[in-house]
Amino acid sequence: MTLNLTSDILEMLNNSFYKDPKNLLAQNACTKYDPLEMCLSRKRLEEIQHVFTHKVDEVKPMTNQKSSGRCWIFALLNAMRIPFVKQYNLEEFEFSQAHLFFWDKVERCNFFLNTVVDVAKRGEKVEGRLFAFLLQDPTSDGGQWDMLVNLVTRYGVMPKKCFPDSYSSESSLRMNSILKSKLREYAKLLQDMVTEGLPQEKIRESIEEFMQNIYRIIAICLGIPPKTFTWEYYDKTKQYCVVENMEPKQFYENFVKSLYNVENKICLVSDPRPSNPFGKGYTVDCLGNMVGGRKTFYINQPIEVLAQLATQSIEANEGVWLGCEVSKRFSAKHGIEDLQIHDYPSVFGVEVYTGLSKADRLIFGDSLMTHAMLITAVTLDKDTKQPRKWRVENSWGDDRGEKGYLLITQEWFEQFVFEVVVDKRFVPDDILQICNVEPTVLPAWDPMGNLATIFKSQYE
Template structure:
């Protein structure tokens, strides 16, 4: 029976809200002009538009002193969680574009998605077999059951796929309805995975040997392969490559065919600009995806250093971390991060861009992002959204606090394509290629202030040559610490989608 006071009302419980207290706040709210203005603005246009600082927004411009002159058509991951793959392939295509002297090129993300799902199904079942003796309530088992078949990943996932399965141009395996919106396919893959996991656990409980479990797993992965062929189409085993290339193409001329109909220098009907241009086609038939990589993708998948900046107690500088339960390719290179100060990370990214090499980055993209503000859709900055002024409350935290309290984490991967440097050589703003299509952001790109990236960014992947020798030595020699996806480090670095 509930205790009551002399009035017959329930007695106050420590920590419980008093309705009279709340009623008093409500009655006095509209007495202040600022409250009325904020309420009217937010209820009419929502928080972001009401909080935008137009004076600050209009100071950011898409002009950069260091920038690649051609970056290719903006890609679009649609309604899928493949940002990490798009970012990695946007980096990889730069080398192919330079080799072929073309303004744009796109690898097939559907091809990558096919083998990513196949590998995840296989590695997920391997973990199910390893943990077969634990209950399904075990945190590791629960994590594998929940996360194994999602779209999310990391840059090394893509590099492992390239090293093992190769690449194909987009027209060799275009997007499908299931790759553009992966939710329905993922639902059935998840169900198939759960059923397979249950069967594998039952066989283990019945005394099946490791070899017998491996045989069973192979049959289960074959079922996943069937589903993927239905949803994404069969991945090409071979394909024909026919592609116009530029006059500065660095391939041997024996691989090129002069394009018929190209005007000769003495063609009276030709434009003078056209007379000076020879048009060539790259023709290579019967290519396998791995042969295509060897010939036309001058990128070493193993030549990458993954730097993160995760300040705070329990996250010391110079530590190398490996997230457990996440590596997607059995036998591939494990995911590994090296924790460095922000200046080290930024210097490596700047060195890469100065050399004409884009680099993958990740951040918490939805923080202070006026995505749906028509006039300023591509600005990421810390001074453009005045939520404190609108709401009349304190919201500020430093980066360490936000990491500790789960306010921010690195959830989205994109590509650095340019940087503006200040007089002291440090970054002022970054040019970022996104993968949401050219209609999103500002023609598909974002402008991030240096302060914003230092607050909500914190990862770049660069080639070894752009990393200082002392940091490279740490990358090569520092012992690796395993971190679970739910511990204080793993929570800061979740699968990116």
Template sequence: MTHQLSSEELAKFSAAFNKNPQNQVIARAAQNKGILEASYNDRVQADLTQVFSTELDTQNVTDQKKSGRCWEFATLNILRHIFGKKYHVKNFTFSQAYNFFWDKIERANIFYDNIIATADRPIKDREVQAYLEEAGEDGGQFHMAAALIAKYGVVPTYAMPETFNTNNTDGFATALGDKLKKDALVLRQLKQDGKDAELEQAHKTFLNEVYQMTAIAVGEPPKKFDLEYRDDDKKYHLDKDLTPLAFLHKYLGEVDFNDYVVLENAPDHEYGKLYGLPFEDNVEGSYRIKLLNVPMEYLETAAVSQLKDGEAVWFGNDVGQQSENKTGYLDTELYQLNDLFGVNLSMSKADRWRTGVSCSTHAMALVGVDEDNGEIRQWKVENSWGSKYGKNGFFTMNNDWFKEYVDSVVVHKKYLTKELVALAEGPIIDLPAWDTLA
């Protein structure tokens, strides 16, 4: 059944709009200042006090600039807080460029594997198209960063500093994506023709070319470096000729990514299930992306417990919703769009995910929480957008925003019940590339 608009109906719409004189006042404000500024609720700052009952000792923030590497930044920020606390050097940072390099090589390899595995399907197949659409992209998940760190280790920022192409990834992402898609056509044809020897050689040749492109754009990673720093007590430290993996094992050997669980809150999926995202796995033979879907109270409780033990918490979220970058406020009442338009735009979290209104768009770190008699009021958030946003780079998030727009936290399994630990160990329900969690 269709509906055709008539001139009489449109005239009624106009009459109804003009009947209320306040609509013209609101319209002028919205048209002159923009929707968000006209609906901005400045009263939220009275509640977002930026004072926290539990707070990690943090100072500087990192800056991912114009790149989609938040998942890497958030993971390395967790590690740098652990390193800083252990060795009394709070402003130490790890190189994101180093792990970015290896992600490009590993992700190209698994892309080729997936293309070969689906070569018998039409190129317009939904899964094949999903692989092609993501070729060369930057986005990722916690377990992707964990896989890279476990295999390649870490290095200090000075051992492999940022380049133009790590700070501004669009150009390289486009070039690499174009190459991967071109290679996909060749690999599909060789597989379909049964030319296995040529297929294997082409795979290796293409990976060599990806390495060449990445080395040109990013620079080759160091094989060894000297660890040199001065701690917060001004004591000098020097450890020479470390490999990235030796550095990881010697200085952060207590960190075992197998002990960490991604608690997911996706109310459009069944709770108590462990979901996998094979489409987004980036390192063959390493960590798989696993999300344990549970009600929100489990995420809150575990995150608070980990913070109280002095460890930051990686979390995924939809940062574009009800947020303001200059102040760093994350509050569900920040923009009063319902009042501005005079219509109800509210949706449940499950409905937002089902319809694509909301999804996971960013990763940051929780570094503080403010509680009042056990009730969570607000959270301190370490972002990776530099110091010009928020309060010197730190955002303040009220707990209603946490419940509505946070989708995952990464916590040590010691903060989980035995039942949740058992669920986190499997079995895994793999989701397709087009699932709302992907």
């Protein structure tokens, strides 16, 4: 039987609302101010402090991705600079996020065009779910860990001073809009070529022609990273130093790789859905950024394992790349991620975000990874030695939270953290062995494939 909202039922709902005076107070407040701020728990704020028992050597300055979806790049480079700054005795340092962003855009567009051809050859229809999903966002700013490995191993890294940000790296909306339109145009042409049965060589030549236009657009908006660079700097002792005529890949291999080797990291997720058992490897259909590059690969483990390995990494002075759903139970101003930071029942009369289990939120579309950051500290319980709270380096500048750092409670970690990346030396052999097993392929639209970006402006 269906419910029809008759005038009698609507009158009942209205009378029920006005019957409780607390609803009027809540309405007065929430119609004038941010409803989330009205739910903020003063008591909980008094209980939480940004102080931790174990902390890595954090590095300045606090980074800022601004109005772009580069969080995953920032999180990696923030992790990479921790041992780099210590090794070379630097006061502060940033790797060039724009350098990796440029090459990701070029590679990602080429990957999309080739994926369109592959999907068309499968017999997928443009009106079908897979094509519709791919065309929705052909060149997302966001990305996953193995995409970073592809970029760093092929293109290396370089100091930010040698390739600084541009307008479109800090605010990517306009450039992305142009690229998406062209990529959809080229997707139609390629799909037609496959339907007409054109030879593979002709299709490849067309992709090369399309990529000339794509590369030009990206280069105009972002600039082109130099093939070689010279980096001049002062160390902490004010000693002048210089690295001359260095290729970015050479710079990574000679100066960084021994300190932070991206190929030695293991990506673990915690996906509790019954359809995806723990102890298995997973990948996502059509997810990648480089033709011929590494495919995205996850090892699924209980969330307690992710917390344990992250703790070991922090204790060894190595930051942990983190994928989470940043917006749930989040006080942006105070930089606190906590299940009790908002008192929804006192304002709305119902609890929010905890009515479904973590697995059910994934199944029913109420949860997915939206942001990447870097764990830099943990507090362990003095008796159980289990984590109680975490410190996270964000990439939204220093005007939020504790000068840009967030605090994550362990309860929040268990509900809204989905992914961590740790060095393989911390990972038990039985888990490492999963890397040798053919992964289960999840559909392209699966939430485990999503690492979209929450722009800082959404919290201003």
